[in-house]
Amino acid sequence: MLAGSGAAVALTQAPGVQAQGSSGGAATPPTMPVSFTVNGKEAELTLDTRVTLLDALREHLELTGSKKGCDHGQCGACTVMVNGTRINSCLSLAVQHQGDEITTIEGLGTPDNLHPMQAAFVKHDGYQCGYCTPGQICSAVATLAEIRAGIPSHVQDDITAAPAFSAAELRERMSGNICRCGAYSNIVDAITEVAGA
Amino acid sequence: MKFEQAAGTNPIDRQKIIGQPTSRIDGPLKTTGTAPYAHERHGPNHGVVPNQSYGYILGAGIAKGRVASMDTQEAARAPGVLGIVTTLEQELLPPGQGIVANIFGGAEIRHYHQAIAVVMAETFEQARAAANMIRVDYDRADGRFDLATLAPQARVADESGKLKGEPFKVEVGDFAGAFAEAPVTVDATYTTADESHAMMEPFASIAAWEGEKLTVWTSNQMIAWSKGSLAKMLGMKPENVRLDSPFIGGGFGAKLWVRADAVLAALGAKKVGRPVRIAMQRPLVANNTSHRPATIQQVKLGATPDGRLTAFHHSSTSGNLPGGDVEVATQQSRLLYAAPNREIFMKLAVNDLPEGNAMRAPGEAPGLMVLEMAMDELAEKLGMDPVELRIVNDTQVDPEKPERPFSERHLVECLRRGAEEFGWNRRNPKPAQVRDGRWLVGMGMATGFRNSMATKSAARVRLQRDGSLVVETDMTDIGTGTYTILAQTAAEMMGLPLDRVTVRLGDSDDPASAGSGGQWGAANSTSGVYAACVKLRTAIAEKLGMDPTTADFTDGEVRAGNRSARLSDAGELMAEDRIEFGDLDKQYQQSTFAGHFCEVAVDSYTGEVRVHRMLAVCEAGRILNPVTARSQVIGGMTMGVGSALMEELAVDTRFGLFVNHDLAGYEVPVHADIPHQQVIFLDHPDDKANPLKAKGVGELGLCGVGAAVANAIYNATGVRVRDYPITLDKHLEKLPQVA
Ligand code: FES
Numbered sequence A: 001m002l003a004g005s006g007a008a009v010a011l012t013q014a015p016g017v018q019a020q021g022s023s024g025g026a027a028t029p030p031t032m033p034v035s036f037t038v039n040g041k042e043a044e045l046t047l048d049t050r051v052t053l054l055d056a057l058r059e060h061l062e063l064t065g066s067k068k069g070c071d072h073g074q075c076g077a078c079t080v081m082v083n084g085t086r087i088n089s090c091l092s093l094a095v096q097h098q099g100d101e102i103t104t105i106e107g108l109g110t111p112d113n114l115h116p117m118q119a120a121f122v123k124h125d126g127y128q129c130g131y132c133t134p135g136q137i138c139s140a141v142a143t144l145a146e147i148r149a150g151i152p153s154h155v156q157d158d159i160t161a162a163p164a165f166s167a168a169e170l171r172e173r174m175s176g177n178i179c180r181c182g183a184y185s186n187i188v189d190a191i192t193e194v195a196g197a
Numbered sequence B: 001m002k003f004e005q006a007a008g009t010n011p012i013d014r015q016k017i018i019g020q021p022t023s024r025i026d027g028p029l030k031t032t033g034t035a036p037y038a039h040e041r042h043g044p045n046h047g048v049v050p051n052q053s054y055g056y057i058l059g060a061g062i063a064k065g066r067v068a069s070m071d072t073q074e075a076a077r078a079p080g081v082l083g084i085v086t087t088l089e090q091e092l093l094p095p096g097q098g099i100v101a102n103i104f105g106g107a108e109i110r111h112y113h114q115a116i117a118v119v120m121a122e123t124f125e126q127a128r129a130a131a132n133m134i135r136v137d138y139d140r141a142d143g144r145f146d147l148a149t150l151a152p153q154a155r156v157a158d159e160s161g162k163l164k165g166e167p168f169k170v171e172v173g174d175f176a177g178a179f180a181e182a183p184v185t186v187d188a189t190y191t192t193a194d195e196s197h198a199m200m201e202p203f204a205s206i207a208a209w210e211g212e213k214l215t216v217w218t219s220n221q222m223i224a225w226s227k228g229s230l231a232k233m234l235g236m237k238p239e240n241v242r243l244d245s246p247f248i249g250g251g252f253g254a255k256l257w258v259r260a261d262a263v264l265a266a267l268g269a270k271k272v273g274r275p276v277r278i279a280m281q282r283p284l285v286a287n288n289t290s291h292r293p294a295t296i297q298q299v300k301l302g303a304t305p306d307g308r309l310t311a312f313h314h315s316s317t318s319g320n321l322p323g324g325d326v327e328v329a330t331q332q333s334r335l336l337y338a339a340p341n342r343e344i345f346m347k348l349a350v351n352d353l354p355e356g357n358a359m360r361a362p363g364e365a366p367g368l369m370v371l372e373m374a375m376d377e378l379a380e381k382l383g384m385d386p387v388e389l390r391i392v393n394d395t396q397v398d399p400e401k402p403e404r405p406f407s408e409r410h411l412v413e414c415l416r417r418g419a420e421e422f423g424w425n426r427r428n429p430k431p432a433q434v435r436d437g438r439w440l441v442g443m444g445m446a447t448g449f450r451n452s453m454a455t456k457s458a459a460r461v462r463l464q465r466d467g468s469l470v471v472e473t474d475m476t477d478i479g480t481g482t483y484t485i486l487a488q489t490a491a492e493m494m495g496l497p498l499d500r501v502t503v504r505l506g507d508s509d510d511p512a513s514a515g516s517g518g519q520w521g522a523a524n525s526t527s528g529v530y531a532a533c534v535k536l537r538t539a540i541a542e543k544l545g546m547d548p549t550t551a552d553f554t555d556g557e558v559r560a561g562n563r564s565a566r567l568s569d570a571g572e573l574m575a576e577d578r579i580e581f582g583d584l585d586k587q588y589q590q591s592t593f594a595g596h597f598c599e600v601a602v603d604s605y606t607g608e609v610r611v612h613r614m615l616a617v618c619e620a621g622r623i624l625n626p627v628t629a630r631s632q633v634i635g636g637m638t639m640g641v642g643s644a645l646m647e648e649l650a651v652d653t654r655f656g657l658f659v660n661h662d663l664a665g666y667e668v669p670v671h672a673d674i675p676h677q678q679v680i681f682l683d684h685p686d687d688k689a690n691p692l693k694a695k696g697v698g699e700l701g702l703c704g705v706g707a708a709v710a711n712a713i714y715n716a717t718g719v720r721v722r723d724y725p726i727t728l729d730k731h732l733e734k735l736p737q738v739a
């Protein structure tokens, strides 16, 4: 509802952007206020309507844990959780998230106090360069919640039955998170350990 | 320290810390998103320099020709724009190290998405929008883009892989005669595709000027090379350039060199008088930078009925920009198998595609995909087990110089151990026999081979007042585990627990290391730290009045005779040294070996390939850290699956670009493509390699994997596809009839 009205406002302002462009005035581009919580903390921002949620986090809130691998929804490096659901944060505009609760990698744990999934990634060496890692970890946490919630996947034999925690399930559900370093085998080990805990 | 003789016993041999499975010391930073990658070093908390602006690169829309005109008026007036640098206002920059493509400057376009402008603005959105307002008129020229068309005119490359010197061919014995007489032969042509590094972190840099001095915070594998390279391109003294690259989100060879992000950040920052931060947008990466060139390869093998190779031919043709290198796909073939009559060479076709350059295991990756498929074909013709065929043709000496032995070579053990672990004896040698429901199941194997390179590497170690240690070197960690193995090396040498060692990497102000590339990083950079630690041990012992030659460093103490002291008693001390090498690598061929095994299932209805099991048995000297080494190998195995099954930059032969230039169009393996992977390391420390007795594994893990997958597919289907990647369209029509 709120996101919808945000989009509508952005749309009505679009002609303004064009007019500025062609008239050549160095007027500031249209901005909108937006507020949401990130990792439990209130954030109030006034943003250029073109700012993605990913860039709001990385550039405006200095939460650079979420990575930009492609900016086009192709790699999963920017995965965060919005109201408990994982999304590619590069694929939505920040102003769509009025009132949302956002959890990023920084909200899961800190170097001195790792979330169990973060600790499992360290233990199983579920990364190499580390650039896909925050996205993998956010995705992994959300994946386990999705399985627990009974959300079906394409690798289930019986789509009406409760999905199980299996390596095949994890691989299917994690396939939106590319790891070019190729840590997949270890990542599945890490998630499996947490799932079994 | 000069390493001129085989290493004797040294403190590393204790293996209290070195060689032990050790979690990465940078793991807590990486898993919490707090490791600072290049594009993230902004803002009040982790900013490296205030007042940063954003840069956005515009790439050329033609592959060859000239920029006739650029209209930047509208862009310059757009909101937030601070300045624009166009290629027309900048003379062509001299080439950087290792690169033949035009990085920036001048009207001439030599490859698609060559950078032609950079726009600086207050925000990313403003810079991006303004870049799209620049109007460019081109004079387009015809280009040469299709390797198959160009191949007939390709010329034999010189020994350095270029077209400058004498054509170079390995010619030993009488290949033609032996091949004609051989009772069993294989003669086939194969192709491998253009591939993209597709590292997850795009090229990124922040540049800031302070008078004459330039600092670039960047993402780069080779700090010392790149410092010199950037200075050369910008016409500066190297001492006025500083690079800093503590975390690198993958490189795979793409970040060996200085690319447009760093250069344009520097030019842009000068133009607008403010620091500039640029991340190259993903859709520009494949065409603006470099890739692994496609190859057309021919293999001719002649053997006696017992499998002994009598005639061996391997040749490869690849393309590159004028002045570029050949893809050295026959490199391993000079050393891998014994055969008295040999003919090996490479051809280069000049083209106008984006630059071909080093990508993980350059040469061996595509070369072994082909050679090891040909060996599989030969084994079948001989009615011989593919593992046995490799074993029969093993050599312990350089086949071109039989007086030159390998320092260590246990390929046979890799293969036998692998066969045993994998259950190779359950493989049906006759293809297309094993079914599991709708799936055709097969097993394949291949040899992995990659040389180990000795190269100088320096480090500084500082003993702190509290007895802890700091290691400083410009070495990089591109996911390889450098932070951890350097800490392990220093801890072992100084008798300290791992958590008493801090490692600082990637700063060009620190001693120049081997850098990360060609799987030379681990062995050489740890040897550099070893050398510095030997010096520090001497300094500490002398300070404490002990005999340096007998002092033992254990548990934070130094002991000599019946005296002992805490390390901290020595106070603050610093030592710097580098490892250098004599000619042991000339006397002995130093290489790494693997046996790769793979099981696949092919859907008999759709031709879809699923990889079910993978095993690598590796010999690479002492394994410094089995955890990070294993990760290097499984990463290589994963990339090998990509090469075998899906990776291909598709060439638009009309317009001269790679069409699928993003992570949606360029497919790499995802979770669902990769099974559990098993890795076994053989324990054969190589005392002729370096004081650590270690060699690299980062590329070995990839070498041969593609062929193991391909051979497994053949074993499953009975259909031989010689054109990589083996996408289902290439074998679907020929699959066995579904009953
Ligand atoms: S950065 Fe969002 S999916 Fe790649």
Ligand code: FES
Residues within 6 Å of the ligand: A126, A127, A128, A129, A130, A131, A132, A133, A178, A179, A180, A181, A182, A183, B200, B249, B250, B479
């Ligand atoms: S750890 Fe490098 S991309 Fe996954």
